[in-house]
Amino acid sequence: MAKVVIPDHLLTLTGGEREVEVAAKNFRELLIALEARWPDSTVVLGKCAAAIDGQIYQDAFLEGLNPDSEVFFMQRIEGG
């Protein structure tokens, strides 16, 4: 089960749940599972960057997940 962590400022999407465990083979399946758990959450989460096992993805979608993967949603980084 991949561990998913929601940033504090988006806890309104999840009814205050900060961490959940999700069975998913890739990021796409993870988003589907989160949508089922928290309807409409992926509209916002889909616009976030995601750090999967320490690697930050600005546009994650097809990335694979391991049973012990850690996924952190975070604000997309812009730069100058």
Place this chain on the structure above:
Amino acid sequence: MAEAVDYKVIGTSPVRPDGVDKVTGRAQYGADMNLPNMIYGKVLRSPHAHARIKSVDLSKALAMPGVYAAVSGADFPQAQHGEIGGEGGGDVADLAKNIMARDKVLYHGHAVAAVAARSVQLAEAALEAIDVSYEPLPPVLDLDAAMAVDATLLDENCFTKNLPEKPDKPSNIAAVMQLARGDVEAGFADADVIVEGEYRIPMAHQGYIEPHACTASVNEGGQATVWCCTQGHFEFRAMASKVLNMNIADLKFIASEIGGGFGGKTVLYLEPLAILLSQKSHRPVKMTMTREEVFRATGPTSGTHCKVKVGAKKDGTLTAATAWLAYEAGAFAGAPMGPGAMSIFAPYRLDNFHIEALDVLVNKPKVAAYRAPGAPQSMHAMECALDDLARELGMDPIDLRMKNAAEEGTQAPYGPKFPAIGFKACLEAAKQHPHYTRPIPEGAGRGVAAGFWFNVGMQSSAEVHINENGTVTVVEGNPDIGGSRASMCLMAAETLGVTYEQVRTLIGDTESTGFSNVTGGSRTTFATGMAVVQACEDIIAQCKARAAATWGVDEDQVEWEDGQAVPAPGVNADVKPLSLADIAANAARTGGPLLGRASLNAQGAGASFAVNIADVKVDRDTGKVDVLSYTAIQDAGKAIHPAYVEGQMQGGAAQGIGWALNEEYIFNTDGVMENAGFLDYRIPVASDLPMIDTQIIEVPNPSHPYGVRGVGETPIVAPLAVIANAVRAATGLRINDLPFSPPRVLEALDNA
């Protein structure tokens, strides 16, 4: 990832291929495009910082001989809310209303109308003939006052985002963001020493030398070609299509050379106006901002008000920290409070922290990205607090940072665990640096501070063409701001096994190469470089196949070594190695021209850390701060072109020192910027600065074939606190507000 090997061309510093044209004046910048029948556009800007627009009458201007077109907000499509997309994000409707005001003007200098005429002088005269009726409103100029419950609202439909419960009243606070971990109260209870600080930094501009400029030409079929100075012509094309509701296929954007951007040229201002004026006039339209317009109407970075509190044990171990970070967004939401919040504690191991950040509307220009957007302001607060903490603890400030330094496996405040990073290597280098070990000059003070930036990857494309004689043409889509053509040439040469001189890199327009995100986010050498390397690997695979066909062996019996196809070890083939030139010369017989391609969304950008050291002297009679010596130490991952990496480090340090010492937007009570020119908005010049010494640390990024991390943004983060801490050391005074201009320093000295 590539092992630490001795590269043949990577790590050398050849002359940039575009250098001769730039120093001889041949290079074409934004305002250099001239076309037959071209006319000139100018913008009418609001004299009020906050007002309703009651009416705009263009008729008198349009009646003037030699005036060919005029537009106002009514000529634009209805602004639709939606994601801009691309690197900077934001809302399309806000972008459109920033380009041309509709019902309200939200800052002094906000565009209200535009005209195109036979000459610049005539266009300026026509602006005076435009009749605009305003209903002035009170300007909201103070960051703290803007957040008050009873503050005048910039946008009656702005409801604070991300609150636990949806607010029932609008506010100038567009959004809040929180990050937290652990038990802050317990952490502070565990501390032996606690320091607190409150810091204000005013709005500051990137100060790029080249003003915004573009030329647009719309043909009778409605297809527009735009020449402009931009950090990203593909994203400009996308933004223009959304703002003007045009088919993206009808827009062609060609990036000129660029005289500095630093984030400020990721935003669209003039281009949609020039397109509209060209549509109406049926002539090419050139528009060039004056320096005053650049200051008044393009995005500077946020002014901020930050509070920080840090606790530590006697041995220096940090136990808890809190931060409250308020960022000015300017006229529309979108201050870089998120990166500011995520970066403030990033260099350190912290089990207990709480960060709150706010995005606040004020009647000032809409902010834009500026090198590591948001980080210099927040990290200035933390790095000053750490300096105070070191004093309280009697510790060396580098030792305090080393005691708490993040390393591989440390969980960053924004979530993930760091992969291999170079912060400790930077601290060790700083501690041993001759600048740090030599005595502090008499009467001077020494400061140190750390910097951090995430860096990003994003989308890039590249093609590699092998010419008939084996020379190489790389085509990619990122405007060259800091020497990226040279870096691409070096990576292509290294991968293919040819010399630097055999490779040339071109920047394609939006119709001649694949999509690339902006040159920004410290991404170009990392992401576009990755695309170039992959395109070269495509070429190598093709060359091996053609060599195999030529020799009558299997493809897996061919290897690529030093720019040649050679038989693999053990392969019994009595053949001569085939160089790139040999294979290119025979290309017609083996399948036609050699073209390698790659497009990708680069992942795995490596975070970059820096440590800077400065010695300053303060004139107690005038308050003037002189920087005696300055050293910037930064982890580049791998420096592809060391001289340009040093250039980024020196340039970022110079901008950061300027921000610390002099740069600030000064507004009067009506919201009019009073120093909209380089005489009064004082960026540092060569005589203001010592030679900035550099030391490049190389802890390779495991996600890049040559170990690259971005280097363009981290250099501006540390200098603010470095200067503040050095002034603290020189004077014994913690001056909390920047810049340290002579009047502010003198006032602090007088009040001490």
